[in-house]
Amino acid sequence: MNQKMILKLTNVSRYFGKLAAVKDMSLEVFSGEIFGIAGPNGSGKTTLINTITHIVPSNSGEIYFKERPIHDLQTYTICHLGIARTFQNPEIFGSMPVLDNMMLGAIYGMKHEKGFKKIEHVRTILKFVGLEGEEKVKAGSLGIGPKKRLMIAIALATKPQILILDEPCAGLTAIESKEIIALIGQLNRQGITIMIIEHNMKVLMNISNRVMIMDHGVKICEGTPDEVSKDPQVIEIYLGKKYVKREISSCWK
Amino acid sequence: MLSTMLSGIILGSVYTLAAIGLSLQWGVLKNLNFSHGACITLGAYIMWTALGANIGYLPALLVVMILMFFIGLAIERVTIRPFFGKPEVEANIFIATVALSSMIAQAILLIYSGRDKNLAPAIAGNMNLGILSTTNHQLFILLVAPIILFAMWLVLNKTTIGRAIRAVSQDPMGAVLIGISTKKIYGITVGVATVLAGISGVLLGPIYFLNPHMGESPLTKAFIIVILGGIGSLKGTIVAAFSVALLEVLVGLFVGVTWGPLGLFAVLILILLFRPEGLFGAKLRRG
Amino acid sequence: MTDHKLTKGNIITYGLLLLVMMLIPFFIEDNYILHLLIVSLVWANVVTNWNLTLGYGGMFHIAQPTFLAVGAYVAGISAVQFGISPWICLAIGGIGTLITGILIGVPSLRVKGIYLILLTFALHFTTSEVVFHLKDYTGGSMGLTVPTFHLGTIEFSSVNLAPYYYIALISLIASLLVAKLLIRSNIGKALIATRDSEVLAVSCGINLYKFKLITFSVAAFMTGIVGAFYSHYIMVIGPELFTFSQIVNGFGMIVVGGIGTFMGPVLGSFAITFLSELFRDIESFRPIIVGAIIILTLIFAPKGILHELEKLFSKTRSLFIRNPNKEKVSP
Numbered sequence: 001m002n003q004k005m006i007l008k009l010t011n012v013s014r015y016f017g018k019l020a021a022v023k024d025m026s027l028e029v030f031s032g033e034i035f036g037i038a039g040p041n042g043s044g045k046t047t048l049i050n051t052i053t054h055i056v057p058s059n060s061g062e063i064y065f066k067e068r069p070i071h072d073l074q075t076y077t078i079c080h081l082g083i084a085r086t087f088q089n090p091e092i093f094g095s096m097p098v099l100d101n102m103m104l105g106a107i108y109g110m111k112h113e114k115g116f117k118k119i120e121h122v123r124t125i126l127k128f129v130g131l132e133g134e135e136k137v138k139a140g141s142l143g144i145g146p147k148k149r150l151m152i153a154i155a156l157a158t159k160p161q162i163l164i165l166d167e168p169c170a171g172l173t174a175i176e177s178k179e180i181i182a183l184i185g186q187l188n189r190q191g192i193t194i195m196i197i198e199h200n201m202k203v204l205m206n207i208s209n210r211v212m213i214m215d216h217g218v219k220i221c222e223g224t225p226d227e228v229s230k231d232p233q234v235i236e237i238y239l240g241k242k243y244v245k246r247e248i249s250s251c252w253k
Numbered sequence: 254m255l256s257t258m259l260s261g262i263i264l265g266s267v268y269t270l271a272a273i274g275l276s277l278q279w280g281v282l283k284n285l286n287f288s289h290g291a292c293i294t295l296g297a298y299i300m301w302t303a304l305g306a307n308i309g310y311l312p313a314l315l316v317v318m319i320l321m322f323f324i325g326l327a328i329e330r331v332t333i334r335p336f337f338g339k340p341e342v343e344a345n346i347f348i349a350t351v352a353l354s355s356m357i358a359q360a361i362l363l364i365y366s367g368r369d370k371n372l373a374p375a376i377a378g379n380m381n382l383g384i385l386s387t388t389n390h391q392l393f394i395l396l397v398a399p400i401i402l403f404a405m406w407l408v409l410n411k412t413t414i415g416r417a418i419r420a421v422s423q424d425p426m427g428a429v430l431i432g433i434s435t436k437k438i439y440g441i442t443v444g445v446a447t448v449l450a451g452i453s454g455v456l457l458g459p460i461y462f463l464n465p466h467m468g469e470s471p472l473t474k475a476f477i478i479v480i481l482g483g484i485g486s487l488k489g490t491i492v493a494a495f496s497v498a499l500l501e502v503l504v505g506l507f508v509g510v511t512w513g514p515l516g517l518f519a520v521l522i523l524i525l526l527f528r529p530e531g532l533f534g535a536k537l538r539r540g
Numbered sequence: 541m542t543d544h545k546l547t548k549g550n551i552i553t554y555g556l557l558l559l560v561m562m563l564i565p566f567f568i569e570d571n572y573i574l575h576l577l578i579v580s581l582v583w584a585n586v587v588t589n590w591n592l593t594l595g596y597g598g599m600f601h602i603a604q605p606t607f608l609a610v611g612a613y614v615a616g617i618s619a620v621q622f623g624i625s626p627w628i629c630l631a632i633g634g635i636g637t638l639i640t641g642i643l644i645g646v647p648s649l650r651v652k653g654i655y656l657i658l659l660t661f662a663l664h665f666t667t668s669e670v671v672f673h674l675k676d677y678t679g680g681s682m683g684l685t686v687p688t689f690h691l692g693t694i695e696f697s698s699v700n701l702a703p704y705y706y707i708a709l710i711s712l713i714a715s716l717l718v719a720k721l722l723i724r725s726n727i728g729k730a731l732i733a734t735r736d737s738e739v740l741a742v743s744c745g746i747n748l749y750k751f752k753l754i755t756f757s758v759a760a761f762m763t764g765i766v767g768a769f770y771s772h773y774i775m776v777i778g779p780e781l782f783t784f785s786q787i788v789n790g791f792g793m794i795v796v797g798g799i800g801t802f803m804g805p806v807l808g809s810f811a812i813t814f815l816s817e818l819f820r821d822i823e824s825f826r827p828i829i830v831g832a833i834i835i836l837t838l839i840f841a842p843k844g845i846l847h848e849l850e851k852l853f854s855k856t857r858s859l860f861i862r863n864p865n866k867e868k869v870s871p
Contacts, residue, residue: 075742079744087739091737091740092737093733093741094736104729107726109745154744157744340842341799344598345838345842348795352830355785355827355831359824359826362824480658517662521658521662522659526646
């Protein structure tokens with residue numbers, strides 16, 4: 001497959017004191033795919049995202065977005081280039097109404113688009129994530145499900161080319177999770193590359209084109225969901241040594 | 254020149270004591286106590302009163318330490334604890350402790366009058382060590398400071414309370430889960446830090462004159478040291494403290510003592526412009 | 541009313557207030573009271589700008605009172621040493637303070653907030669040192685005598701305070717307008733958003749540093765202008781402008797009025813200034829009293845004492861109106 005590469009990491013590391021949260025991470029994400037990231041708690045998934053978006057700068061290694069080095073750029077510049085992300089805990093501008101939240105994303109995030117009809121753009125997104133009618137509601141008073149959808153909406157308001165989602169289903173009911181996953185699928189079909197961290201392996205394997213597993217800051221395995229689910233190291237991490245010899249690929253279906 | 258270096262080292266020792274207290278508070282409370290400077294002043298004045306009562310140097314020092322501990326507990330109770338768990342905690346603690354420092358300074362002014370006072374040193378007199386000449390008090394500082402630092406290290410690393418303090422500073426939630434009373438730890442931390450501030454005041458007093466605002470300038474320097482040295486890094490704090498002190502005496506020697514604050518200010522701005530992660534932070538990629 | 545929502549009721553209230561303030565010199569001839577009002581107007585200006593950066597912008601610092609003093613001295617020195625007209629000195633004071641603000645803001649707003657606090661503490665100590673050092677220009681501890689304004693036949697003197705009053709009032713209104721414009725602009729919204737979630741703000745493209753620097757600089761400039769005015773009004777300035785108690789007083793005004801509210805600090809300024817005069821006999825206890833008020837207010841009335849009074853007022857009002865949904869019947 002001759003796909004264009006949209007995000008590339010080469011030997012990226014991030015240390016906290018002596019502890020390597022991310023160590024020598026190299027990966028490539030192709031334009032238009034859904035790239036899943038999984039790993040036990042504390043494996044460094046969120047730190048990885050933080051280094052890509054420069055919330056936490058990397059200590060070494062290179063990060064490229066469409067051939068352009070971004071490891072030395074500030075977070076807001078990275079947003080302008082077309083990378084958006086959501087957070088594990090619902091981060092929204094709680095003291096403002098929903099519409100203002102979105103407009104901030106639209107006004108400040110769309111530096112690469114000028115003279116765009118921002119209000120229309122924002123309303124379309126609100127409808128898409130199912131928050132139509134909630135424009136005047138104070139964002140802080142929303143429930144966790146709507147908050148997470150608002151977070152995605154704000155990210156979308158910046159018109160990203162790649163959307164990085166950090167555990168979008170965390171804290172949601174099964175129904176809400178299904179809705180979010182459907183949303184993500186739709187976004188991908190519209191052309192947005194997705195990078196998704198998710199704890200729920202079943203969900204992750206179902207939606208991703210390719211998956212990477214991390215543990216203790218290091219990449220354990222990378223490939224299609226099928227390939228990864230058969231990898232003995234992965235099985236060991238998740239289920240323990242005694243399952244390694246068993247064929248359990250059927251678990252992931 | 255050599256005597257200047259020596260005074261730099263001695264000053265550095267005192268700054269280290271003041272800075273460790275601040276660093277400890279920041280690590281545990283995640284907030285700065287701006288009344289720390291007033292506590293330095295307070296320590297010196299309490300010592301002056303205690304010495305005036307003729308009870309001997311070491312008993313007076315003990316009195317200062319005990320009083321400062323309880324004052325620290327009170328400070329935590331009044332200007333820090335009420336704001337935890339409520340919105341704008343940092344803003345409130347910032348303003349409250351600044352207000353408190355002014356209250357303490359004014360109270361000192363009213364009780365003791367604004368006129369500069371002399372604080373008697375531990376041991377009076379001068380000492381001639383060949384090419385160096387120094388006062389006995391300065392040698393006393395060189396002796397006492399490392400002892401106190403070592404005692405601090407012992408407490409933090411070898412006692413239960415010390416471990417509890419480190420636990421709260423690393424993970425307050427976790428600490429609660431294992432049964433540590435964070436409120437008690439906050440109080441003890443501020444208490445200990447205030448004792449250190451008081452001791453710094455006692456040691457600094459004989460070098461400069463006592464006046465109600467004497468603690469403010471050491472406070473600014475303690476801030477700089479804590480920021481440059483990094484939180485929780487004892488080594489970093491010590492190195493930063495000596496660097497600041499040496500810089501201060503060298504600027505004083507070459508440019509004139511009175512240009513000290515301006516020189517410090519200029520250096521601060523330059524450091525922030527070119528190396529904001531401090532002298533010891535890993536060189537981070539910036540935008 | 542301490543909030544920044546602009547409703548019809550608010551416009552009427554502000555309009556009435558403005559009218560009252562403009563008419564005061566016609567009704568009050570007592571210079572003592574006029575002086576207090578002028579000082580209140582000056583400090584209302586200072587704390588409005590301080591609140592803009594601290595309350596709305598989330599930048600913790602103690603620079604504002606120092607900016608007032610810097611503006612006063614820059615203007616004073618320009619007038620005394622270089623013979624520049626006091627009117628032009630207003631602008632010079634503003635610009636000098638702007639430069640100081642940029643000097644502080646550029647290195648420290650890009651990094652963690654503690655650096656700004658540190659640098660403003662350092663500024664506080666440095667400026668008084670500089671005043672003592674350059675005593676040939678500043679008069680050192682003896683102070684500096686500054687000439688006052690001249691305009692046609694208007695009398696500007698210590699017995700005719702009305703012209704000064706109007707300048708101070710206009711200056712305050714200017715600061716309030718600038719602050720309001722900034723808050724309601726995209727810059728203001730970005731700053732308020734940052735207080736809710738800094739990490740989200742940067743992730744959706746907000747260049748925090750730029751907006752903080754703009755806000756901080758604007759606040760410095762406006763404060764410098766009123767500082768310049770103050771020196772030409774009071775006509776003798778000295779290092780007491782740089783004392784720490786000014787900082788605590790300023791905090792008192794903001795806290796009593798309500799941090800982050802729009803008109804709160806203005807009202808706080810009048811409250812603290814007049815109360816201080818009322819208790820002038822115990823002047824030496826002032827820092828202690830104001831400090832205690834600050835701490836108590838922060839603990840028990842964090843939105844400001846005036847907010848609590850407003851609540852009390854609306855509670856008592858509802859006691860008398862049985863059915864607030866019904867049309868009001870004329871008495």
